[in-house]
Amino acid sequence: MIELKNVYKYYNNKKVVDDLSLTIEQGELFGFLGPNGAGKTTTIRMMIGLLKPTQGEIWVNGHNVLTEKKKVHTDIGVVFELPNLYVRSSIKKNLKLFGDLYGVSDSQVNKVMEDLQLSSQQDVKVGTLSKGWKQRVLIARAMLHKPKIVVLDEPTSGLDPNTAALIRNYIKELNKQGTTVILTTHDMHDADELSTRVGIMYNGKLAAIDKPENLKSKYCKKEVYIEYMKEDKLVKESLPMGTDETEKKIAQLMSDDKIVSMKKGENSLAEVFATITGRELS
Incomplete structure (x- = not known):
């Protein structure tokens, strides 16, 4: 067209x-x-x-x-x-x-x-x-x-x-x-x-x-966001998905019953744009 x-x-x-x-x-x-x-x-x-x-x-x-x-x-x-x-x-x-x-x-x-x-x-x-x-x-x-x-x-x-x-x-x-x-x-x-x-x-x-x-x-980071307890304090952390280190850490935290929340990173076009251009669209 x-x-x-x-x-x-x-x-x-x-x-x-x-x-x-x-x-x-x-x-x-x-x-x-x-x-x-x-x-x-x-x-x-x-x-x-x-x-x-x-x-x-x-x-x-x-x-x-x-x-x-x-x-x-x-x-x-x-x-x-x-x-x-x-x-x-x-x-x-x-x-x-x-x-x-x-x-x-x-x-x-x-x-x-x-x-x-x-x-x-x-x-x-x-x-x-x-x-x-x-x-x-x-x-x-x-x-x-x-x-x-x-x-x-x-x-x-x-x-x-x-x-x-x-x-x-x-x-x-x-x-x-x-x-x-x-x-x-x-x-x-x-x-x-x-x-x-x-x-x-x-x-x-x-x-x-x-x-x-x-x-x-193609352009967005693949991350998992977790919240867990460490010495009576809430820790927030983002980890790369699919690595042995991430899987081991999450498995250990789950075994110790320390995980408070866990979610996959929400990829967006805003992240794509920032990755390509090095800045936010707005």
Whole structure:
């Protein structure tokens, strides 16, 4: 559905994207991760035709982003992190305006509002809405023309738990229906829960790409965490899994009835990211 071939982007002789080649298949829910300055946002903007690559080719659903922008824009819906809505107009008027640009029927506008639970507030001015409601309007606007690809930039950032859950479920349902979704996020819970495949950018390059479970298996430490009593004091310790020393120690502690608790380390994409880049995503 999306293909980047040997893409470079320079700003004032600084290489921001460095020989990036990437394929995103139809129906994927692709998590695109990277710290600030990694080249992730620049790559997304080149994908949707807002920036021109210095070198390389980008294809979206078989269309060249440079020479067939109108066809590309027909296939893509985009939600940026910062809201860009008409704040003095109502929810419905915002959606109707963009629906008219795409030749979308009123029934489709109403359906999208229902899907994102906006109908009850459709006549409320956008400027009075909370961040969560504005985010739902942005997603609704991006979905009006039934795009084949949706790009979501930090879709649940700063939202209350209920609204975040609503948006996550909506994203999952979109993907089940065959929509290709590209998700950029600093929220490792979102990336882990939603993504069928994850790409991590670092210093302008694609540092790793795979299914989340494969990345965790490759990069995360395999440890067991134990709590045990020693001289009437509680000791907490992490031990490498699968070694003779660990097995002997645990066996001895169990034999002496010293173990208070024991659990396997919970591997996460946050640990993967920290291992690859040397720092936390946030």
